Amino acid sequence: MPKLLIIEDEPLLREMYTGVFTEQGINVISAESAEEGLLMIEQEMPDLIVLDILLPNADGNQMLEQLRKNPRTANLKVVAFSNYNDKTAKEKAYQLGVLDYLIKTDYTPREFVEKIKGYLQ
Template sequence: MKQILLVEDDSFLIDIYTTKFKEMGFNIDVAQDGNQALRKILENNVELVLLDIVLPHVDGWEILKKIRQENSLKDLKVVILSNLGQKSEVDKAFALGATKYLIKAHYTPSEVVEEIKKIL
């Protein structure tokens, strides 16, 4: 079973995405802030991180940088799922090593799951 870590601080979205991913047979864990996310990424065998940018404590940019600096995580797939949709943000995500960038308003939860299935 594919292991995904959802890094999101909105409890409504957490409920929606965890339900959708579980329905599709994924094993999904949740981190609600950047510190918790980094700990879970390092401690667990995560195959993909679904990462929001705007988070308490440590933001998504910093998490992505730390993932890419950690040699053991260089192949970890990181998909940004954010409301930030400016071209500069999308470009920054790819420059930092994101696998894909999804703008929340452009994808239903089911479509997000389909995009993740394509990557894994």
């Protein structure tokens, strides 16, 4: 069973997507901050990370930089999922190796789940 880590500071979104992915047979773990996410990654080594770019204390791109510097986590698959539709932030995320940069408002929950399931295969 694939393991997905959702790093999202908004509790309602985090809980909703955790439930939806679990219903689809995906093992989901979640974190509400970059710091918590880094700990979860070290403990769980997920198959894919869904990363909000706007997080408290450290943004998603800062977290990506940390992941890429660590040989153990450098090649983890990451999809950015944010309402932050800033060209510079997007470019930086792609430079740091995200598979995709998805804008939350562009996807229904069902569309988002299907998109992420494609990255888990």
